Amino acid sequence: MSGEAPSPSSGRGWVSEGVRKRKRDPWRIAGNVFLTVLIIFAALPMVWMFITSIKSQFAAVQYPPEWFPRSPTLDEYRRLLLPTSEVGRDFLRYMFNSIWVSFATTVLGVVVAVPAAYAFSRFRFPGRNLLFYSVLLRNMFPAVVFLMPLFIMMRWMGLVNTQFSLILTYLTFGLPLSIWLLKGFYDNIPVQLEQAARIDGATRFQAFIYIVMPLSSPGIIATAIYSFIMAWNEYVYALTFINDKSRLTLPVGLQRFFAEYATNWPGLMAASFIMSVPVVVMFLILQKYFVKALTEGAVKS
Numbered sequence: 001m002s003g004e005a006p007s008p009s010s011g012r013g014w015v016s017e018g019v020r021k022r023k024r025d026p027w028r029i030a031g032n033v034f035l036t037v038l039i040i041f042a043a044l045p046m047v048w049m050f051i052t053s054i055k056s057q058f059a060a061v062q063y064p065p066e067w068f069p070r071s072p073t074l075d076e077y078r079r080l081l082l083p084t085s086e087v088g089r090d091f092l093r094y095m096f097n098s099i100w101v102s103f104a105t106t107v108l109g110v111v112v113a114v115p116a117a118y119a120f121s122r123f124r125f126p127g128r129n130l131l132f133y134s135v136l137l138r139n140m141f142p143a144v145v146f147l148m149p150l151f152i153m154m155r156w157m158g159l160v161n162t163q164f165s166l167i168l169t170y171l172t173f174g175l176p177l178s179i180w181l182l183k184g185f186y187d188n189i190p191v192q193l194e195q196a197a198r199i200d201g202a203t204r205f206q207a208f209i210y211i212v213m214p215l216s217s218p219g220i221i222a223t224a225i226y227s228f229i230m231a232w233n234e235y236v237y238a239l240t241f242i243n244d245k246s247r248l249t250l251p252v253g254l255q256r257f258f259a260e261y262a263t264n265w266p267g268l269m270a271a272s273f274i275m276s277v278p279v280v281v282m283f284l285i286l287q288k289y290f291v292k293a294l295t296e297g298a299v300k301s
């Protein structure tokens with residue numbers, strides 16, 4: 001029969017398949033070992049952070065270090081997450097400020113990046129390539145180069161010591177990569193889908209909303225992840241633009257509260273662990289969209 005597998009007596013098909021498997025096995029093993037080392041390297045800081053956060057102050061600074069605490073305690077977490085203490089009120093205020101700044105930056109970044117990337121992908125206008133590469137040019141310079149010019153600009157606009165200065169700054173830094181990611185994604189969406197919708201009576205805006213937007217949702221989610229993480233972790237501009245204690249974000253708040261006057265290592269590690277968890281969980285949940293957006297934007301159909 002035509003659909004039968006090669007008989008073992010012939011040997012050729014089975015032997016060649018076995019040879020290919022033996023050749024691939026060392027590479028597969030090496031790849032698994034390499035990935036395991038990377039996972040350990042990435043996870044070890046968070047594990048050590050959590051272990052330190054459940055130690056007492058004395059156990060956290062003793063030498064040689066105590067790898068596993070004999071008397072673990074969650075006192076630092078209770079102190080941070082309960083608003084009945086001054087430490088808890090300050091920490092929750094910093095967290096709320098970071099959530100607000102990161103969320104506003106993410107929403108504005110998506111609102112601006114989506115139409116900008118669509119315009120670069122679909123429309124042909126004079127200076128299109130020059131403008132696109134000019135947008136990307138900003139990422140060639142370190143962020144600290146723009147610190148003083150942006151501070152002068154924010155002071156001129158009266159936004160120093162306000163969270164709107166951080167939102168506008170993070171929006172400026174996040175837009176270039178967001179536009180690049182989304183443009184690559186739109187380039188891989190066939191324009192014939194929009195043309196078919198236009199033939200059926202839809203306007204360009206309707207075709208964009210009902211056809212392009214659903215297909216580009218992985219790219220939009222990836223852009224949102226990037227914008228949120230960048231705003232959540234930023235330290236230098238938040239330290240420079242904000243002086244009011246009630247408006248500080250988490251990175252600056254933790255540095256000033258835990259490390260400037262006294263070193264409470266368990267408290268600092270507990271606060272840092274709480275700060276890291278939302279970003280890690282969000283990325284783990286949405287990582288497939290981020291990877292898909294990167295691969296779709298990198299392959300030209």
